[in-house]
Amino acid sequence: MTRIALAVLLAVVGLPPALAAPVTPQPGPAALGVEWSMPDRFGADADGNGRIDFPNTTAYVHNRASGCAPCPLPSFAVHLEAVGPATAAIAAYTWTITAATLPQPIVAESAAPSLEVALPEGDYSVAVVGEVPLLFTAVRIRGGGAITVEDLLVVAIGDSYASGEGNPEMRRGPGSATPLWGDGGDDAATIAHAAAHRSTVAWPARTALVLEANDHRSSVTFVSVATTSARIDWGILSPQGDQGASQLDQLAALVGDRRIDLLLVQEGGNSIGFARLVRALVEADPLFDPICYHLLVDQALASAADGDWTRDTSVSFRLPFDWSCEPTRRASGAHLPGLDGLSAAFERLDLGLRRFEIGQVVLVGYPDPTGAGNDGERCREIVGDVTPPLRFHEISGDEGRRGVSDVLVPLNSAIEAAAQEQGWWFVGGIASSFAAGHGYCAPWPDYGYPADFAAIPGFAASTLDHPDGWYRNPGANPWPPALGSADVTWYRNAAQSVVLQGPEARFATSGTLHPNEVGHAAIALLVMQRLQSGGFW
Template identity: 25%
Template sequence: MPLIEEIEVPDVPEHVADYVWHVSRREDDFDFDDIRPVERRTIKGVTRMVGEPWKLKLAIPGPGTYDIRIRQRSDSGRTVFERETTLDLRDFLVVALGDSYSSGQGNPDIPGAPDHDNAWYDVFLPTLGFVVSLSGGMFTAPLAYRFGKEALDAAKDMLAEKWPTIARQQKATIATDPDPVWQEPAAYRSLKCGTALGAGSLENPELGRLVTFLNFARTGSEVFDGLLGPRTSDGLPIDDWIGNMGQVEEMAETLTRAGRTEIDALVISIGVNDLGFATRLTSLVADDSIALLGGVGDDTKNREETLKRAEHLLDSGKIRGALDSLRQALEELPLSIHQVYLLEYPAAIFDRADGKPHPGCEIFGSAFDLDIDQRDAELTRHLGLRLNEVIREAANDFGWVHVGNIDAGFRGHGYCMGEDSFYRTASQSLVLQGDTEGTMHPNGAGHAVVGEQVAQALEQHMVAAARPPEVVRTEIEAWRVAGVDEQWKPVRFGQDYDMPPVVLASLQTFAGSDPSLARVREADTRGFQVRVEEEQAGEPHHNAEEVGFAVLRPGLLRDRQTGEIVGEAGSLSVDQPSADLWRTLTFDERITGDVVVVMQVMSANGHQPVHVRLRDVGEAADGRRQLRFKMEEWRTADGQHFEERIGYLVLKVGEHTLRGAEIFASLVDGVDESWRRSVVFNARPGGTPVVLTQCQTFRGADPVVVRQKNVERDHFDVRLQEDRQGGDHVGESVGFIVVEAA
């Protein structure tokens, strides 16, 4: 099935006639070229654009590294905007094994209906909006139901009538028409489980991240009866629907047939049935009854027997031994499993709002002593916590990732907490799926808690570990060159690059007082040319200045100490058809907080002096981070300029360690045409740094550049400079970036 990737270009100025696209994949000969015309219609004197010509939907062959280029062309066929990017598209394979907690028991993909008129439901909302926040964004738990009063009343009446039968470990069922829909009915498997929610929340095609999720979990599974072999009942296999093979074998066979030999993440929930938890819980209820046992029920004795049998399994090492057998079986598979994740269980089953165990309710509360009392609830939590200890120790010893904080997330949301409960009640299970099998399992809110923890673990151990080096690599050079005047001066890089880097330059001195700035051209993989460019109203000669440079590879910038993405460097080609045309540049949304932007004209196609002006830096729009920019000529020119190549650096405010340099970004407000003395920053190691400056605001409309002088280890002086016709510019916010000089 082809993957669909949508690429969006936000700006469509009136003079743009069409978009020219080129997309290619490096791994093969996939190559796509297309021209998308911009159509406009005029109705009653109003001209509007028809459709959304800035969007391209393209079927691509699969994951890989894609080079993407987009050009805007004018009516004459001239390029007015050009931008290139690389998309590394990765498909992560996440596989789930385990018991009912991983299968989604109690949460069918589509619920059944007990009768044809559907009066059992007031509302069925597949996405009611239970939102869970993650470090990388938000996701919605896609399972929430609002139950009709008639439905729950009828279900409770049936449970009350059948309660003695249920207490004997038999089942209560009702007919449904239509039946509930499951991904696999025989396994009570749905895509509403927490593992599916967590894996799905990580998919982000815009970041090149796809997720394939396969779930083999089956309700009631144990390590040997379910994972390493089929589930059994009275010693006989009951998984004939899948050839009576265990989940591990089914997984290996399925992936081998599909040609997938690598699993990025194998997520497992197992152990609760090996402990016989459901049996222990039922025993706490059924063995209380005189009528059911034909003898005298004894709560205390019952608890002692239940605790004794459970702790024998825990203390004897049988459960740990079963997990070790699972580990060995996985290691012997003809598959490469990058990481295994083992989930803990919620132990807060009968918690109330205070986070402490309380007596049961509904089918776990009875006037005939068929109940979960206070001590039963405390025992249930105790056994759950003991099981979680075994799971955590096994994960640590095996080198697996232990997915914790699930029990903590369920605290205060026990079975009897009504709308605040994270568990499926017996009445709800009857209404949703026609039986009581879903009782005691996490509901939609509970699975959202599981999903959040799964997502965080996968983000840390799968996604971050798999980021290709070329996506986040950065190399930066910084140095100063003296003796630069109005003549073009060649400059060589300290190394050769595999693609033209971004070159940024600022005057470090104030030897000449005429309005001027550093101009760059012919930047390639080996070097560039630089000169001091004045406004043409003055004398052509300019006194020699010292120029500071920073050279960066295009791409994202990651702090080597914190791992945080703190910046983005790149280039684009645009023209300036009119003085009042502003363009939008969108940068990576993972660059959070205040930013400083430096944009440098890196070519000299137009004969008029020109620089870049900024406004609305960092402003968010539709969840994206962006800025607006234009090429600005001095007032002696007409404001129209030929296409130029512009390099840019977006950097988060603060101090960062990059590969090649220490770098610091900050802002100083209220800078006007008077010298602002001693802008202070932390002293840089290694001598005098390079300081790059640029105006970040557009409070005054007259053309302006930033000048600086007295650049020392820990300070510099700064001012704005208009052309000779100006001289009274309002205060602007100036961003500065300090780079340790090599």
């Protein structure tokens, strides 16, 4: 071929003549670049059952077809793409991948300008040589670049606020006793998800979805062992009832020696007796127990502070008409860390976490359920729907204010102090965000109701009968549409919890007073902002 003909061909494919070299590559600037991407590992629905795959398995964490013990260094799918104007004329590619961690270079050939490989995490150098066939010879065009293979292992531990309580993957249907929780990929993992009331609606999963969606050059592996009702000392560090293994032991079995890039934690509420406090404030009522009411409220707040839940009351009578309420003690009752012992509890958690290699720990605070408006207005009452229809038992506005000032504010302060002491990142601003018009008493999210719903007489119409109108699992979309609504509740109430997950008695359903799908997305947004400010994302 004449030099003129060669120059014309090179001009067509966009290369200067200096970059063309028959038979062997020649020195000079690279004519081909290399791009790479990694397929998502979290957020898919491979079996098409309508639930995000949530495989809490060793095989998933180590990207293997089956489990392993011990597990070798996992490899992850990487898509390599040769880029540049010359690719239109190249008929064959030779790829050479090198790294200090590889015993020998990986050499592969492809007809297309792309290659699928499986590589462990790390930095690699990729060289690519493209061959352009000519009439009687060939031109080889070379290029390459550096790539980084990264799969973020994101793990969640904690209580019901981290597990997704109140937000099943699929609500129970008519005549169904149970909802569907996380899709574990096998029977054991799925059963464990259901027992823990664990779902991908929870803010840790939402956070993992955002991380996955926002960087095509990395992938995310997400597992969660967060469990409803868990405490630091009962569930996380030691087994929870008949659970069999603590959350940290479960985590060790899942991750083995693999480094945890991001550990998401929410706990502290159960360690001070949050559920006991709510029940005590709901049951304390000046109409039904005017004699002991004030002492009952004081005792509940005191128990949250010191963790002693053996406090009780008795009514005494003295002639002529002297009724009084006296503090007493029950023979049995929970002794929890309380606000006073929360710092020591988090120290124990830190010691327990030292068995793992962790890049960053993020500790999340708790929301405020009492906010009715952006102007600081408080709900007149909350949780009254646990005792329909008269709602005599509830948390009154005054009780709510005391709960915030005496418990919620000190709780979040103690959690923040623990995070600082242990070198973790704290996510604050959650209480104030929820309090700005998104409390328990705010309007429900509105995703749309049946066309004939408006025609139903007012006394018979009930939004509760149309759960698809007020609850939507966002699925792989991290942000539900209602997140942008200025006036919707970010909480799950008792009536909704009965419809979504049961049981029928409102006082017995466990989803009450937990973030709903919008609340979890709001928490995830604050977590992402903290990760961004810290340089993680």
